Amino acid sequence: MSNQIKRKKLKNNTTTDINKIIKTVIQSEDTSVLPNDNYISIKDEYVQPLIEVIIKNLKSVSTHEKIRLLRIVKLLLNKIKILKNIESINNNLLENVIDYKKLMFLKGKILYMKNCLINEENEPENVRD
Structure with missing residues (x-):
């Protein structure tokens, strides 16, 4: 089944299904089936592992x-x-979700990587080493 078909099927899922999808993504480490939105409704315990899988x-x-x-x-x-x-x-729940300082570090790192990707695409071929 192609990734586009998987995504179309996932768009029709309910909130309980999004948690099943996220759990499957975390276990399989396959980010191709992730939907583009509706991440507010996922369980708090899935946030940190999902971020780690995506970064990997x-x-x-x-x-x-x-x-x-x-x-x-x-x-x-x-x-x-x-x-x-x-x-x-x-506070105990919040500490179990993710360390806020680590989260901000990851956000900065991701923004830096995105900036590098954009700059790399705009750079002419003959300039690259």
């Missing part, structure tokens, strides 16, 4: 796919930021 796969995918994966990581980082801003969340 960034080296082996095309530039277009890297940009798509970076957008997904940005959505996940926004989910963590929303969780940080909610005062009623238990």
Whole structure:
């Protein structure tokens, strides 16, 4: 089954199905079936492992796919930021999700990688080493 067909099928899934998809992606380390949106509804315990799987796969995918994966990581980082801003969340739960400083470091690293990719595409062929 091609990746496009998989993505079309995944767009029709409900919130409970998105968690099943994320769990499968984490276990198989195959990011090709990730949907492009609806990451606010995933379980908090899947955020950190999903970010780690995405970062691990960034080296082996095309530039277009890297940009798509970076957008997904940005959505996940926004989910963590929303969780940080909610005062009623238990501190123990928040510590189990992800260390905020590590998260900001990853965000900076991802933005740097995205910038490098964009600059690499704009650079003429004869300039590259």
